Amino acid sequence: MNTRELSLLATLLLALLSPVSSLAATGIALVHGTGNQSDAYNDYWTSEMVESVRQGLPTGSNLLVVNCDFEEYMWDDAAAGCLATQLYNFIESMNIDDLVVVTHSNGGNVMRWILSNPTWDSRYPAIIDNIRWVDVIAASSAGTPLADAVMSGNVFEASVGWLLGYQNDAVRMQQTSWMAYYNDNWLLGTTGRPSLPVGFWNIVGTDVETAVWDADSYCGGYTENLGLEVTQAWLDNCSDGFLNCSSQKAAGNLWFYDYNRTRDGEPLSHNQSRRKCFNLDVILRNDI
Structure with a gap:
């Protein structure tokens, strides 16, 4: 039995040992x-991805699709604030005590x-206490050389501007040296740092396929995959x-390679890993 399975077993045992009156209200938040x-x-996940994942919920209305300004630093009020x-209000309004992010x-x-x-x-502890675990798809936990290239003035094709x-x-x-500093000083979960307070489970995308004759290359948008x-x-x-x-699995634990x-x-490109491609939606749905 792997670490992920042991964590799930512990969660199930805790639920079984709890009084009936305190059975968990399960919710999911897409970030x-x-x-x-x-x-x-519609614009980031697409409705078909969201609605497929929603089917795993005992109560379908217990779903939050977050909308924030993540063009700011992670600690900024427009980002983490x-x-x-949104997470705190969702937990409070829907009485969520078993949140999968x-x-x-x-x-x-x-x-x-x-x-x-x-x-x-002051809201962070309540959020943390009610999270079962975080499923992390293609996380930039150690940054990306593309951020270094952008900040150096290199211009990428319009097809990957998103x-x-x-x-x-x-x-x-997200420059690699900057993320190394944050990981060493402000963030938990990377090598040599204390563990995160909840499970942080990584899904790692390993390749991009763009063969024009292969229908799978069109999932999520052929132009985006070509970029x-x-x-x-x-x-x-x-x-x-x-x-x-290496960046995608730098923090927390590896759940699986695509x-x-x-x-x-099938491999998941960075675009496909936020879309209904190759049963990713079913995997996330079943995880709830």
Whole structure:
């Protein structure tokens, strides 16, 4: 039995030993990555992804799709402050005491800021206490060389502009040397640092496929995947077109590499890992 399975077993045993009157109200929160979102339901995750994941909830209304300004530093009021407001209000209004958080990309950094700094905001402890675990898809926990390239003035093709934007504070923060500093001084969960207070489980995307004859290359958008194929030139052989695998699993624990669990062992590009591609939605749904 692996660590993930042991953690799930402990959660189930705790629920069974608790009085019937205190059975958990399970909820899920979807936390987007870099960008200033006002409609992440449609623009970032897409409705088909969200509605598929929602099916895993005992009560379908216990779902939150976060919309915040993640073009700012992770600790900024527009980022962590906004995320804390939405998570706290969701927990309080829906009486959630078993929250599964699903994050993507830089959303993992903002979430990890909250988990690592419980005295920063009076709402953080209540949020942490009610989280079962965080499922982290393609987290930029150790930053990305693409952020270094952007801050150095290199121009990427318009097809991958959605990845980062250009020289905003979130991009500046995700430079590899900057994330190394934050990991050593402000954030928990990386090598040599204390553990995070809840499970932080990483799904790692390992490649980008863009064969024109392969229908799988079109999932999530062929143009977006083609752009990620271009940006792989800045990255290691194991990457999702935006992040090296080493960055994606730098904090917390590895849940799985894409090819270990996806349909037919398909890799997940950084774009596909926020979409209904290769049964990722079913995996997340079943995890609830």
